[in-house]
Amino acid sequence: MQVYLDNNATTMVDPKVVEAMLPYFSEIYGNPNSLHKFGTASHPALRNAINKMYSAIGASDADDIVFTSCATESNNWVFQSVWIDHIVNGDKNHIVTTEVEHPSVLATCKFLEEQGVKVTYLPVNSEGVVEAHTVKSFITEKTALVSVMWASNETGMIFPIKEIGAICKEKGVLFHTDGVQAVGKIPVNLSEVHVDFMSMSAHKFHGPKGIGALYIRNSQSLSPLMHGGAHMGGRRSGTLNVPYIVGMGKAIELATANMSEIMAKIRAKRDRLEDALLELSDTFVVGNRENRTPNTILISIRGVEGEGMLWDLNNGQIGASTGSACASEDLEANTVMLAIGADNELAHTGIRLSLSRFTTDAEVDYTISHFKNAVARLRNISSSFALQKPTAGGEVQECELHHH
Amino acid sequence: MAKADMLGASLWDAYSNKVTTLMNNPQHQGEIFEADAESRGHKLIVADFGAESCGDAVRLYWEIDPSNDMIINSKFKSFGCGTAIASSDVMTELCIGKTVQEAVKITNIDVEMALRDTPDVPAVPPQKMHCSVMAYDVIKKAAGLYMGVEASSFETEIIVCECARVSLGTLREVIKLNDLKTVEQITDYTKAGGFCKSCIKPGGHEAREWYLVDILADTRKEMDEEKMKLAADAGANGKFEEMTLVQQIKAVDAIVDENVRQFLIMDGGDMEVIDIKKGDDYIDIYIRYLGACNGCSSSSTGTLYAIEATLKEKLSSKIRVLPI
Numbered sequence: 001m002q003v004y005l006d007n008n009a010t011t012m013v014d015p016k017v018v019e020a021m022l023p024y025f026s027e028i029y030g031n032p033n034s035l036h037k038f039g040t041a042s043h044p045a046l047r048n049a050i051n052k053m054y055s056a057i058g059a060s061d062a063d064d065i066v067f068t069s070c071a072t073e074s075n076n077w078v079f080q081s082v083w084i085d086h087i088v089n090g091d092k093n094h095i096v097t098t099e100v101e102h103p104s105v106l107a108t109c110k111f112l113e114e115q116g117v118k119v120t121y122l123p124v125n126s127e128g129v130v131e132a133h134t135v136k137s138f139i140t141e142k143t144a145l146v147s148v149m150w151a152s153n154e155t156g157m158i159f160p161i162k163e164i165g166a167i168c169k170e171k172g173v174l175f176h177t178d179g180v181q182a183v184g185k186i187p188v189n190l191s192e193v194h195v196d197f198m199s200m201s202a203h204k205f206h207g208p209k210g211i212g213a214l215y216i217r218n219s220q221s222l223s224p225l226m227h228g229g230a231h232m233g234g235r236r237s238g239t240l241n242v243p244y245i246v247g248m249g250k251a252i253e254l255a256t257a258n259m260s261e262i263m264a265k266i267r268a269k270r271d272r273l274e275d276a277l278l279e280l281s282d283t284f285v286v287g288n289r290e291n292r293t294p295n296t297i298l299i300s301i302r303g304v305e306g307e308g309m310l311w312d313l314n315n316g317q318i319g320a321s322t323g324s325a326c327a328s329e330d331l332e333a334n335t336v337m338l339a340i341g342a343d344n345e346l347a348h349t350g351i352r353l354s355l356s357r358f359t360t361d362a363e364v365d366y367t368i369s370h371f372k373n374a375v376a377r378l379r380n381i382s383s384s385f386a387l388q389k390p391t392a393g394g395e396v397q398e399c400e401l402h403h404h
Numbered sequence: 405m406a407k408a409d410m411l412g413a414s415l416w417d418a419y420s421n422k423v424t425t426l427m428n429n430p431q432h433q434g435e436i437f438e439a440d441a442e443s444r445g446h447k448l449i450v451a452d453f454g455a456e457s458c459g460d461a462v463r464l465y466w467e468i469d470p471s472n473d474m475i476i477n478s479k480f481k482s483f484g485c486g487t488a489i490a491s492s493d494v495m496t497e498l499c500i501g502k503t504v505q506e507a508v509k510i511t512n513i514d515v516e517m518a519l520r521d522t523p524d525v526p527a528v529p530p531q532k533m534h535c536s537v538m539a540y541d542v543i544k545k546a547a548g549l550y551m552g553v554e555a556s557s558f559e560t561e562i563i564v565c566e567c568a569r570v571s572l573g574t575l576r577e578v579i580k581l582n583d584l585k586t587v588e589q590i591t592d593y594t595k596a597g598g599f600c601k602s603c604i605k606p607g608g609h610e611a612r613e614w615y616l617v618d619i620l621a622d623t624r625k626e627m628d629e630e631k632m633k634l635a636a637d638a639g640a641n642g643k644f645e646e647m648t649l650v651q652q653i654k655a656v657d658a659i660v661d662e663n664v665r666q667f668l669i670m671d672g673g674d675m676e677v678i679d680i681k682k683g684d685d686y687i688d689i690y691i692r693y694l695g696a697c698n699g700c701s702s703s704s705t706g707t708l709y710a711i712e713a714t715l716k717e718k719l720s721s722k723i724r725v726l727p728i
Contacts, residue, residue, distance in 0.1 A: 302456075303483060304483075305459070305484050305485050306485075308484065308486055311427060347459070348456065348457075348458075348459045348460075349456075380433070381430060381482055381489060382481060382483045383452070383483045384456055384461070384483050385481075387437075388435045388437050388448075390452045391448070391450045391451065394451040394452055395452055396453060396455050
């Protein structure tokens with residue numbers, strides 16, 4: 001058996017989505033901007049996809065939903081264009097975001113800092129969540145944009161977007177949310193929540209990779225990132241990616257129809273898995289379940305380093321994820337893990353398991369069994385559980401540097 | 405960056421079979437207890453290095469025969485990734501059968517070499533080389549405990565890059581000998597900074613006492629100062645070809661003032677030195693005539709020859725004078 005539990009990284013494309021996309025490769029392939037019937041043949045499917053997107057997130061007809069290549073593009077677009085529109089060509093100079101955003105937000109902020117923009121990175125509490133009052137206290141008259149993710153990719157924790165939206169509305173500050181981990185996992189209704197911009201990504205909800213979207217409230221102005229042939233009402237140039245837009249529409253339809261029912265099923269499996277893993281001693285899970293995306297577990301296992309654990313899981317055909325610095329290409333400690341800051345150990349022992357609607361009960365059973373075996377093996381090797389104490393003088397106080 | 409970098413390498417695929425095998429089934433994982441070692445008439449040394457909170461930790465056990473300082477048995481416990489576990493395993497393997505004095509000479513390079521499947525293919529990808537360094541450190545610590553000395557006393561030189569074991573002295577020498585100007589060049593020449601990258605500049609995986617950027621800047625500064633001093637000496641000794649540009653201009657001006665300018669002024673003209681360019685075969689001195697000299701027919705014939713001959717005689721035979 002092989003088990004894929006890394007659905008916060010990406011998901012399997014639902015076969016129904018593939019089926020919906022297929023006619024738009026070699027049968028209906030015209031450029032939708034063309035006047036002839038080859039071009040216009042795709043219009044009904046595109047219109048349908050657009051309708052599904054609007055209804056899935058509660059967008060009004062006065063709002064824009066612009067298809068992009070990915071959420072990284074959507075995030076870059078908002079930050080870079082707010083910078084151009086309101087900082088370079090305006091009197092603002094400040095952006096507020098959080099320490100735990102996706103790299104596409106944090107790296108763009110670093111770039112803007114190099115251009116002279118002041119950026120405030122808000123801390124998170126022990127649950128890994130930014131509190132609304134914290135956001136409020138950092139907004140100034142110079143603030144051009146507040147950007148807070150709707151749900152965390154690492155922890156699954158859901159942020160108080162409704163409260164933060166209300167604060168931004170009251171203060172008259174633009175509000176962007178990275179909705180990548182929320183859309184398709186929890187109810188997102190923008191008719192009830194004030195958000196100026198929201199980034200989305202199809203491959204997080206069983207759509208294809210390479211297609212994302214940006215929601216823009218009330219068709220408000222935002223300079224384009226991609227200049228060209230004025231597609232999508234001039235919002236985003238580049239020939240419409242017809243099959244992928246159709247795929248994203250189908251995927252969001254499948255993810256949001258009967259969402260409460262689908263999510264209750266995923267959550268039941270998640271809770272069962274989580275309860276079983278917490279039977280192991282010296283473990284803890286980050287964040288209250290009630291305020292978490294229903295598919296996500298970030299569990300810390302004392303004495304078991306994350307990459308080693310991932311290795312053993314992989315040997316058992318289980319795909320998971322770790323925030324351990326040792327598993328990253330550059331050995332950099334994971335910013336999200338450090339920001340939660342319960343203690344440093346989490347940064348090295350955290351394992352993220354993220355389920356999907358395709359995860360089965362049998363897979364959960366298999367994972368529980370294999371996970372426990374892996375923990376037993378690695379704890380048997382681990383110095384954290386050794387019995388013989390070091391020779392006097394051989395102990396370690398804190399992280400020590402290599403000798404010189 | 406190039407084609408090979410367009411798709412990031414798979415970390416685990418770059419591990420040698422030995423690393424994979426030992427991670428899956430370490431041979432020397434376990435503990436040795438004090439009472440057991442004593443009952444065999446041996447001394448037990450247990451040393452820790454690293455900590456769970458900093459990402460990797462290792463505990464090394466040595467059972468030593470005090471009559472000849474021989475390490476009879478060795479075990480380890482490790483909180484770490486696959487590479488850390490495999491490195492620790494090979495480290496204990498290398499210790500067994502050696503005296504403490506011999507074991508102290510084991511370096512992380514030895515550990516990494518022992519993990520290779522074939523001698524010229526690295527056992528781990530560059531950024532994982534760091535994980536073998538801990539083996540080196542914990543051995544020094546254990547030996548220090550046994551011999552009753554500080555672990556640092558085993559170090560005879562300052563190691564800047566632990567992964568590639570490159571010393572400060574080596575780095576300074578290589579920078580000077582090869583006239584290195586960038587950190588990338590240092591890595592190409594010495595491998596320092598090519599692995600975990602902590603030693604390149606502050607803010608990496610771990611804090612360091614020495615960073616390549618600083619060593620490069622300091623050494624370059626030292627080299628510049630040496631060069632200036634050489635040039636100053638050359639100037640003092642009148643070696644025109646080795647002078648700095650400023651010294652050369654001053655020297656030319658001094659010769660012109662002493663031997664040429666008075667004659668030009670008598671005719672209502674003057675000249676100035678515009679630039680000096682050093683080539684392999686010639687030193688070209690660009691001058692501009694002022695006043696009556698400008699346009700005077702002899703300025704490109706007799707006067708010019710006189711100026712050039714004087715400068716050649718007084719400063720260097722390579723000199724050419726070019727009016728502009």
